Amino acid sequence: MNASTPAPASANGLPLALSVIVPAYNEAEVLPAFHARLSAVLDGLAPEMAAEIIYVDDGSKDDTRRVLRELAGQSARVAVVELSRNFGKEMAMTAGLDHAEGDAVVIIDADLQDPPELIPDLIRHWREGWDVVNARRTQRNGESALKKLTAHAFYRVMRRMSRRVQIPQDVGDFRLLSRRAVLALRRLREQHRFMKGLFAWIGYPQIEIPYERDARHAGSSKWGYWKLWNFAIEGITSFTNGPLIVATYLGMLTALCAFAYALVIVWDTLVHGNPVHGYPSLMVVILFLGGVQLMSIGIIGEYLGRMFDESKGRPLYLVQSWRPSAAAQKAGAAEIVEK
Ligand code: UDP
């Protein structure tokens, strides 16, 4: 990074320029290595890019909590948000965004699949005036062919289904957000948080920069195929009414077919004085209609369930403890109220 470029005017008067958000769930094994690598990168930034690292412990069941407290004890730039239980990565990221004070915010996975070394590059693009700098994976090392294939299919389906909000392809959660993008995101308090969609929804100038996704450093992915499938449903139902429309047209199409077939039967009976037959066709029609109806009800149910969840108006997550970074405290960051 060019040290002579002027620092952007701080929106909140704080000298904290960068907040790095790291959601962590059972990552004790990899966190020390991750922290070392990230710290090396942050140390290399220009002096005016004062940075804090906000670790969000998403109710880990292993040693993550202890490791994070140790890191916070050792480094002035470490802040730790501990959630009251496991809320999932989307909520952990939301908690991080709610606690971030920096003028730019980077979200990065703790498992070293997103290279911290890319951060200076993200910052450079932010300085050029981009509000959202997405890191696009050109390669997914250490992931099975099936996972790559399903991920590929998912992004294409999403693209087809929601036209207004274009969700960038092959972009994970590794990205940089400007202050105003973060403030915009904080206003989106929906329960079903399909973050990739929310990041796209806010608009503002967005750019993608390519990188190679590495294999997990240690530990294992928390995403089985069932979870990924549900994630895909979440994405689709949170961002489009497409399936409802498909159900409508499917219903219309079957009604049309049924009408045409009715004409055939009437004609058949009139011309041939048809004695009773057609049990197989009757069975097929009944089963087909039953299937279509159940599927449509299921689709409606998906949307209804989401409305049910939203209508409860529960908080998105609960914080068990919040320990701001010593650096931010020195900078006079206001105490953050639990959201
Ligand atoms: N994560 C989290 N809460 C969860 C699951 C995951 O905060 O319930 C974090 C995890 O610690 C990691 C990131 O989200 O930093 C990505 O998780 P993972 O590597 O399991 O996902 P993948 O890379 O396979 O998509």
Ligand code: MG
């Ligand atoms: Mg991972």
